[in-house]
Amino acid sequence: MKNRIKNINFILGASIICFMALFILAGKILPLRDPNAIDATLKFAKPSLAHPFGCDNFGREILSRVMQGSLSTFLIALGTVFIGTIFGVIIGAATGYFGGVIDEILMRVNDAIFAFPSILLALLFISLLGPGTYQVVIALGIAFVPSFARIVRGEFLKNRNMDYVKCARLMGASHLRIMVIHILPNTLRVLLNAILIGFNNAVLAEASMSFLGIGVQPPDPSLGRMLSEAQAYLFKAPNYALFPGLALILLVLGFGLMSDSFEK
Amino acid sequence: MNEILKVKDLNVSFKDSQGLLFSHTVTKHVLKGVSFEIKEGQILGLVGESGSGKSTIAKAVLGLVPYEGEVIMDNAAPSMVFQDPAGSLNPAKRIGWLLDEALYLRGEKDPDERSNKVLEMINLVGLKEEHLKRYPKELSGGQRQRVCIGRALMSQPRLLIADEPVSALDVTIQAQILELLRDLQKKLDLSILFISHDLRVVYNFCDRLIILKDGVIVEEGDPKVVYRTPKDQYTKVLLSSI
Numbered sequence A: 001m002k003n004r005i006k007n008i009n010f011i012l013g014a015s016i017i018c019f020m021a022l023f024i025l026a027g028k029i030l031p032l033r034d035p036n037a038i039d040a041t042l043k044f045a046k047p048s049l050a051h052p053f054g055c056d057n058f059g060r061e062i063l064s065r066v067m068q069g070s071l072s073t074f075l076i077a078l079g080t081v082f083i084g085t086i087f088g089v090i091i092g093a094a095t096g097y098f099g100g101v102i103d104e105i106l107m108r109v110n111d112a113i114f115a116f117p118s119i120l121l122a123l124l125f126i127s128l129l130g131p132g133t134y135q136v137v138i139a140l141g142i143a144f145v146p147s148f149a150r151i152v153r154g155e156f157l158k159n160r161n162m163d164y165v166k167c168a169r170l171m172g173a174s175h176l177r178i179m180v181i182h183i184l185p186n187t188l189r190v191l192l193n194a195i196l197i198g199f200n201n202a203v204l205a206e207a208s209m210s211f212l213g214i215g216v217q218p219p220d221p222s223l224g225r226m227l228s229e230a231q232a233y234l235f236k237a238p239n240y241a242l243f244p245g246l247a248l249i250l251l252v253l254g255f256g257l258m259s260d261s262f263e264k
Numbered sequence B: 001m002n003e004i005l006k007v008k009d010l011n012v013s014f015k016d017s018q019g020l021l022f023s024h025t026v027t028k029h030v031l032k033g034v035s036f037e038i039k040e041g042q043i044l045g046l047v048g049e050s051g052s053g054k055s056t057i058a059k060a061v062l063g064l065v066p067y068e069g070e071v072i073m074d075n076a077a078p079s080m081v082f083q084d085p086a087g088s089l090n091p092a093k094r095i096g097w098l099l100d101e102a103l104y105l106r107g108e109k110d111p112d113e114r115s116n117k118v119l120e121m122i123n124l125v126g127l128k129e130e131h132l133k134r135y136p137k138e139l140s141g142g143q144r145q146r147v148c149i150g151r152a153l154m155s156q157p158r159l160l161i162a163d164e165p166v167s168a169l170d171v172t173i174q175a176q177i178l179e180l181l182r183d184l185q186k187k188l189d190l191s192i193l194f195i196s197h198d199l200r201v202v203y204n205f206c207d208r209l210i211i212l213k214d215g216v217i218v219e220e221g222d223p224k225v226v227y228r229t230p231k232d233q234y235t236k237v238l239l240s241s242i
Ligand SMILES: Nc1ncnc2c1ncn2[C@@H]1O[C@H](COP(=O)(O)OP(=O)(O)O)[C@@H](O)[C@H]1O
Pocket: B014, B015, B016, B028, B030, B048, B049, B050, B051, B052, B053, B054, B055, B056, B057
């Protein structure tokens, strides 16, 4: 019964993400208006057949902007999770497997970083790197490393004392082989779950940062950017905030449902 | 008959730190002057209660713990079978892969030759080719221990060290594994150091028996004789619990 619910969660989540992927793809394929093209005559155009999501305060096509914005948000989340996973796995695997002094030092640093909300940390990095899309990816990526490292470390710590590792050692397997070929596959389930949750957090973090104006720079759209711009016209043009908000909710919901199905 | 393993005056001690606030290190002597030998083609039973130092003997022989004394072996390294077959097999790998790795790590480069040997071994330990595609969790406890034994034999060792290899198994399965070990010992002319905390398991299985108590060998001899006329008080206690 519980398993069935989990499966349904996964299928539902995956369908939502597939839908969003198709939606993003459609933005690249369909001959829609340029997301940054301004047209004064279309200022605040209501949703219609010609402009399904309506137009914004510069007469830009909200549909193409939501599509383009979803793509930016998605790519930033992807980059963030990629950096977090790669470095998190390397640090977590090394510290969990070898332990000792390096482990102590790295984990204390990790704990210190972990104690800050990742968004605050990312803000700190941005203040050093300056605003911009790549800077956001790097800042969020670094901010995400500790949580991945902590999870991976725990798994390696659990596995390194198991008999199968001792057997491999006895048969002459190198430490690197044991870490990569023996232990890593056993952490995949937990890691995958962490990646999905990470995606979720990254989507929200990107949106928050762009909302604050330090992420994706105008005129390029991202979901957070659009929400931030739409805020001023919430009553005049509710569709302006509604559609990017909806896209954001779908992304978060999709990854959330998928990661739920991995919970033990 | 030649000795395959000769252990002379083996001493092992561990340093333990005790106390939280004012910690001081205490040296714990785990093995105190243990001497024994295993002859070619012999199964030596090593019996003692939990904590008596049995596994430490195995570790010392394999060079996994620092020791004082002498461990003399012919050059072929011994292989090891552990108590918990489920924990000894990587849950993420298929049986075929696990057996193959033992050869790969020995530097055997030809995959076809390796897979022939794997097939040979899976049959030798009483399993079938189809088991090679399975994951450890898809086998029973007894089948898993067969895989562990097969993997240990992949390197064609002269000596097999089996540390409580049947203690985690049901009684009926225990008998089957013991029979397999006996069988393999004859076919491959193996020597086996068979460790157990249970005298029942050992006494009509091995050729010779040593009984360990608190890191000291208190009795040694033919298992039937030890069983009938135990000399040491401790052996009598072990026997009375049967
Ligand atoms: N690495 C170690 N450090 C400290 N003490 C150890 C270590 N390994 C074993 N011991 C101690 O040595 C004793 C014998 O252990 P072991 O050889 O595992 O016993 P057995 O296998 O007979 O149950 C135990 O008291 C155990 O606590």
